[in-house]
Amino acid sequence: MKWKIGDVEIPNQVVVAPMAGVTNSAFRVICKEFGAGYVVCEMISDRGIMYHNKRTLNMMNVDPSEHPMGIQIFGGTKETLVEAAKYVDEHTAADVIDINMGCPVNKVVKTDAGARWLLDPNKVYEMVSSVTDAVKKPVTVKMRTGWDDKHIYAVENALAAERAGASAIAMHGRTRKQMYTGHADWNILKEVADHLTIPFMANGDIRTPEDAKKVLDMTGATAAMIGRAAMGNPWMLTRTEHYLETGELLPEATPNEKIKMAKEHLNRLIDLKGEYVGVREFRGLSTYYLKGIPRSARTKAALVEAETRDQMNEIFDRFAEQTAEREMKRAARKQAQ
Numbered sequence: 001m002k003w004k005i006g007d008v009e010i011p012n013q014v015v016v017a018p019m020a021g022v023t024n025s026a027f028r029v030i031c032k033e034f035g036a037g038y039v040v041c042e043m044i045s046d047r048g049i050m051y052h053n054k055r056t057l058n059m060m061n062v063d064p065s066e067h068p069m070g071i072q073i074f075g076g077t078k079e080t081l082v083e084a085a086k087y088v089d090e091h092t093a094a095d096v097i098d099i100n101m102g103c104p105v106n107k108v109v110k111t112d113a114g115a116r117w118l119l120d121p122n123k124v125y126e127m128v129s130s131v132t133d134a135v136k137k138p139v140t141v142k143m144r145t146g147w148d149d150k151h152i153y154a155v156e157n158a159l160a161a162e163r164a165g166a167s168a169i170a171m172h173g174r175t176r177k178q179m180y181t182g183h184a185d186w187n188i189l190k191e192v193a194d195h196l197t198i199p200f201m202a203n204g205d206i207r208t209p210e211d212a213k214k215v216l217d218m219t220g221a222t223a224a225m226i227g228r229a230a231m232g233n234p235w236m237l238t239r240t241e242h243y244l245e246t247g248e249l250l251p252e253a254t255p256n257e258k259i260k261m262a263k264e265h266l267n268r269l270i271d272l273k274g275e276y277v278g279v280r281e282f283r284g285l286s287t288y289y290l291k292g293i294p295r296s297a298r299t300k301a302a303l304v305e306a307e308t309r310d311q312m313n314e315i316f317d318r319f320a321e322q323t324a325e326r327e328m329k330r331a332a333r334k335q336a337q
């Protein structure tokens with residue numbers, strides 16, 4: 001099902017959540033190739049943009065195959081967010097500007113950024129309207145449900161952003177205090193979806209294609225925003241898109257497919273950031289590709305210590321051989337029975 005953020009057409013209901021250290025351009029392109037309708041970059045500091053920090057500006061490079069995509073900014077004051085949004089509007093190829101109102105980490109909320117905004121719907125209105133007034137691209141906001149269970153202003157904050165001219169809202173069904181513990185509360189997401197007239201992306205704990213269908217049916221959200229479940233598993237996006245369209249569940253990727261894709265992801269990250277940084281950033285991501293594959297613990301431990309592309313590739317190749325051998329032995333045993 002197609003939908004729109006402002007005048008930007010999104011071809012389906014599968015959205016990849018912004019994830020720092022994960023949704024850089026290398027991974028976003030992969031997500032697009034695996035069927036995501038819309039992707040959001042990792043959060044980018046408003047001050048980094050204002051001071052033209054080289055690393056920050058590099059984070060905003062957009063590959064032509066990524067569209068439609070959003071660039072997410074975070075910051076603690078209206079003025080700095082407006083300046084950063086204007087920069088994204090005028091100097092980047094992003095289709096959408098997203099404002100982070102969900103980041104729970106101390107370092108961020110201490111500067112009044114991220115989830116700190118959630119404590120005051122009036123401030124949300126004021127800041128979002130200043131941003132929407134200043135830019136041409138559609139503006140969206142990604143929120144959590146509230147600060148803690150005593151300060152849940154999910155509906156108020158979402159409506160404030162809508163009144164302020166936001167073109168869509170995404171909401172993670174946890175409070176700031178929860179961080180990543182407990183469960184995402186899809187009931188609150190339903191309440192928000194019931195009140196909004198602009199498109200709404202439901203987020204939190206969508207782990208399978210069936211979960212995506214369930215959250216869409218239950219909340220009436222426009223799209224399902226998927227974060228952790230896509231890490232090391234872009235097939236989750238293809239499978240979800242296909243399931244939502246047809247009701248048919250495609251098979252999961254085989255270990256061999258996963259290893260091949262991991263190597264491809266590593267190559268693309270190195271193309272983007274060079275071998276030294278690419279390998280180090282891929283250490284943490286590499287293990288997600290092996291999640292759920294039996295006897296991968298030692299391989300994971302080796303990957304997080306690898307120093308070069310060749311070392312990583314050798315580790316992956318050795319593991320692929322071992323897995324294939326085990327598979328052959330199992331098949332032979334089965335035939336002998």
Ligand SMILES: Cc1cc2nc3c(=O)[nH]c(=O)nc-3n(C[C@H](O)[C@H](O)[C@H](O)COP(=O)(O)O)c2cc1C
Pocket residue numbers: 017018019020021022041042043072100101102103142172203204205206225226227228229
């Ligand atoms: C490693 C990681 C980095 C994240 N970085 C961001 C970020 O930069 N901006 C943001 O709005 N949310 C960020 N999030 C939150 C996700 O976008 C999402 O809201 C959360 O993971 C819940 O969705 P999930 O259950 O599908 O993972 C991050 C989450 C993870 C796991």
